[in-house]
Amino acid sequence: MRQIAGLWIVTLIATVFSFSVTAQTIVEVSIDGDFQENLQEALILAEPGSIIQLPAGRFDLKTALSLDVPNITVRGAGMEQTVLSFAGQVAGSEGLLVTSDGVWLEGFAVEDTPGDGIKAKGVDQISFKDIRVEWTRGPHAENGAYGLYPVESKNVLIDGALVKGASDAGIYVGQSQHIIVRNSRAEYNVAGIEIENSYYADVFDNVATYNTGGILVFDLPNLPQMGGHSVRVFNNRSVNNDTANFAPEGNIVATVPKGTGLLIMANHNIEIFGNEFSDNASVNLLLAAYPREYNDENYNPLPRGIYIHGNRYGRAGWEPDMAVAELIAPATGLPIPDIVWDGAVDGIWSAFFGPDEEDRIIVKETDGTTFANLQFVKDLILPWGADVKTDLSDHEGRRAPIEPVRLPQEETE
């Protein structure tokens, strides 16, 4: 179905701009001679609007591939059938780099890149459909950082992906706007799926399992795009995230405790619903401020305007790791409650009387869902400290749902 949509987009664009080539120009990449050279030449010489067809088979590549022609489809025979292996890569910091607009990648795998798997930088309309990125030796500190890595881009679609073994995030969308990540599976990564410094993202129908942390929504200081907002995380399963953190230190994900279901750090206007969080040994759902020193007056380190409703919580918090063990467990005891908020707010007023309406954390879950507000700020202010608050009375209310994300590459009608 999506394949048809992909072709249809090419047709549509070709019609609009009246290319002299037909929309279905298909470039078959030959396996005769030097496959690397054949493929890279096809990626450079392709006319806008064409389809580059990768053959089935396993191919060893020595240097990074790159695509800079707009409106190209790169299509393999399937994520198990067409495998680009970068185990012997000597140059280039990713397997494939896309720097042109309107690119649709479908049905192939990238394995064992020393750096990132597939990166798309500064583009409009980038689609990853049924793509696999994997480090085949499993979790290892020397695996590449990101599997699928669109950054500074607009209209990002990730659908049906499988990403395993990334030493940072399997699926990572950074400093981007209008994003859909769905029907994908992230396993054995440090972070399964991470949305960072981004606006308007829908993350749904994914499975994040056996990672250190399943799903992360982060906002970091000192970056060109900050103030992440308008993110929906819904109908995902983030379960059994039980891989010890193997990220190189210094990276922010190196601080993610083993067994984290969902971690929201900074950001505002986030809706979390219909998910299943279970068997996460540290915590199912954690809302936290950016924990490090920073030097950036335009940055807001707090999670604000979070709306949590209709999720299912299974077993969690029986064996917390890192900060959850050091800072949260002493305050809450074990098991760690289903939902934990560090209670960091933007000043004394908020600490005592609650944040402004638009910044509030609203929780509407079934009875029996456990909760803790650690009241970190109040605890700092008051000489006798502040107790953990476990009742949800301060978090009642309702909020209008966030509008779904729509992407032009899916508007096929």
Place this chain on the structure above:
Amino acid sequence: MFRVLTAIALLSSCFTGAAFAFQVNDSALLEKRPQRLLSAYGLFADAPAQNPSQGVLPYDLTVPLFTDYAEKYRFVYVPEGRSASYHGQEAFEFPVGSVLVKTFAYPADLRQPNADIRLVETRLLIHQEDGWNAWTYVWNDEQTDASLKVAGKVLPIEFVDKEGRQQSIDYIVPNKNQCKGCHTFDRALTPIGPKARNLNKDFHYADQSANQLMMWSEKGLLTGVPSLGQIDVLPAMEDTAAPIDKRARAYLDINCAHCHRREGPGSTSGLFLTYGEQNPTAWGLKKRPVAAGRGSGGLTYDIAPGDAESSILYYRMDSRDPGIMMPEVGRTMVHAEGLDLIRDWINQMK
């Protein structure tokens, strides 16, 4: 041996078209499709000897980009009757039809840079009607001409380094996209090298020695050049009389800032290494990594003042692993002299 070949090539070019042999082929430069052979552009009177045609001017940079210790021969050509316009900070604006030429070569022994030279590749950056285009030409074994390589190439190269050690490297000829990987400004392909501060030095021309900017101006290649006193000068890396801060920042400017700037491919990192960058966090001081992955090497800051060994900047310059090293392309070796400079610079910070 190459000198003999040079003579043969010269002779043959005399036979084939004496009147046009030393003229730049302007129409070839403007054709949308690149020429298969470098000779078709007529940029050289004697290509194997790297003697340019009339109107093609050699130049040099105070602080060059490091490319595995390759020798580089640079040339600029601006079509007759036109000129580039001066800019104080960025690369000059060249008119359509201009070309920047850079040949990469290895002497058999780096201690004798003018003997036994093997030409490896010549890169052209051509300003065409639809913008700049980049093409690479790889020299044949006979060293008589170079042919287009669209997809780039990995070439085994051997040479004796400055310490007398034999080196064998996988030299990477970049493809067009990899060229753009660095030569990008606001998403468009663009020159990097010809900036005023990096050209502001004397050059030994065939008949005289002169300041390059004055020469470009005199030849009508460049307009709007202010008086020399008003133009920045980049301190050379080895000029120990210049402050180390300036030398280090100049080195980073040339080797990193084409990507690591707000308008460049490395913008996502938030690390901006242009010479004029004033925000200390932006140029790396106690700046945390963002998407470095294992490029962080387990270290906390890009620059940990006083401690080069704990600085990500130093760590990545010191690596040859594609998943860690910086720059990402353009080198397979570590630039020992550049690394020393950056180490000394970081270590003297308080």
